[in-house]
Amino acid sequence: PPPPPPFMLRRPPRSTHTQSRRQRQMCIRDSVYAMKAHGHQKRASGDPYFSHPLEVAAILTELKLDDATVVAALLHDVVEDTEATHQEIEELFGSEISQLVDGLTKIKRLDLVTKEAAQAENLRKLLLAVSRDIRVLLVKLADRLHNMRTIEYVKPEKRSRIAEGTLDIYAPLAGRMGMQTVREELENISFKVLNPDAFETINSRLERLREESGNILADIEIELTKQLSAQGIESEVTGREKRPYSIWRKMERKHLSLGQLSDIFGFRVIVPSIDDCYHALGISHQVWHAVPGRFKDYISTPKQNDYRSLHTTVIGPHRMRVELQIRTWSMHEIAERGIAAHGLYKDAPNAQTAEA
Ligand code: MN
Numbered sequence: 001p002p003p004p005p006p007f008m009l010r011r012p013p014r015s016t017h018t019q020s021r022r023q024r025q026m027c028i029r030d031s032v033y034a035m036k037a038h039g040h041q042k043r044a045s046g047d048p049y050f051s052h053p054l055e056v057a058a059i060l061t062e063l064k065l066d067d068a069t070v071v072a073a074l075l076h077d078v079v080e081d082t083e084a085t086h087q088e089i090e091e092l093f094g095s096e097i098s099q100l101v102d103g104l105t106k107i108k109r110l111d112l113v114t115k116e117a118a119q120a121e122n123l124r125k126l127l128l129a130v131s132r133d134i135r136v137l138l139v140k141l142a143d144r145l146h147n148m149r150t151i152e153y154v155k156p157e158k159r160s161r162i163a164e165g166t167l168d169i170y171a172p173l174a175g176r177m178g179m180q181t182v183r184e185e186l187e188n189i190s191f192k193v194l195n196p197d198a199f200e201t202i203n204s205r206l207e208r209l210r211e212e213s214g215n216i217l218a219d220i221e222i223e224l225t226k227q228l229s230a231q232g233i234e235s236e237v238t239g240r241e242k243r244p245y246s247i248w249r250k251m252e253r254k255h256l257s258l259g260q261l262s263d264i265f266g267f268r269v270i271v272p273s274i275d276d277c278y279h280a281l282g283i284s285h286q287v288w289h290a291v292p293g294r295f296k297d298y299i300s301t302p303k304q305n306d307y308r309s310l311h312t313t314v315i316g317p318h319r320m321r322v323e324l325q326i327r328t329w330s331m332h333e334i335a336e337r338g339i340a341a342h343g344l345y346k347d348a349p350n351a352q353t354a355e356a
Helices: 021-038 051-062 067-074 086-113 119-130 134-149 156-176 180-194 196-213 216-230 244-254 274-287 329-341 344-355
Strands: 236-241 265-271 310-315 321-328
Touching: 021 051, 021 067, 051 067, 051 134, 067 086, 067 134, 086 134, 134 156, 134 180, 134 329, 156 180, 180 196, 180 244, 180 329, 196 244, 216 236, 216 265, 216 274, 265 274, 265 329, 274 310, 274 321, 321 329
Parallel strands: 265 321
Antiparallel strands: 236 265, 310 321
């Protein structure tokens, strides 16, 4: 049978994070190797080149990925950009890491060759090239994220092309892998590069709104928490503004002006159990008016990337339209970190071998 798509979840998560002294020493050794290999190369920002792989590794550390992934991040540009060879990496770091680095080198070449190719085709190739090990894709996403965070140092004529590729390929990819935080950041930086005027307009409107409404986010958080706890539900409620790119997309989709856009606040309501999710939903609909057509049950029907939550919009405290996302802690973990939250990515190469 053909191998399953890399996003399918087949195994329970495994905890991997007890770092031994040996692992720490390994990591130091790997960093020193990568630092020496990049020598005196410089980034467009003028920083030593080595700051880049280090930042990429830091992003993956934050996502709590395994050691091999982090080491591959430190080495991800070494074969393409320095004298180091594939063979050398294999001898020094073993086959697991050298295969990851190999996958990354391949994508890098693919990037260069297919920049003009149809985007869907590009994405498909990208996926095929790395489907052997999802970790390659995770490093590539972190690589792109750091490059986007530092895009202001890139020549203006190159910026748009990079931002387009990010918006067309990498942001949707992050979305399909369930990594919403990464997706949003990629989208927002790209939007700022590609459409600076729209970005600025929305951003300054958000700032004004923030000043006018004062502590409205905190007020609504407190009110929601209070209503739920009055019914015996212990919850953690956090509100946030939508990001400029998602506001802009909604304006485009619904042909709205900025002034007509009402629900720019979203709240996450995290509760202990699935029962509590439905109970909290019932309470919020009893206490406030639900906006028709806005209820979605992604618990009984999860999204393809395994995202689960209840969504609804109510006319909440202060008569503000607020969007609620109701979920448990484990749903929240998956909503934020996606495939990185599963520990599943680690099993990908073995699963492949077993089926071959
Ligand atoms: Mn890189």
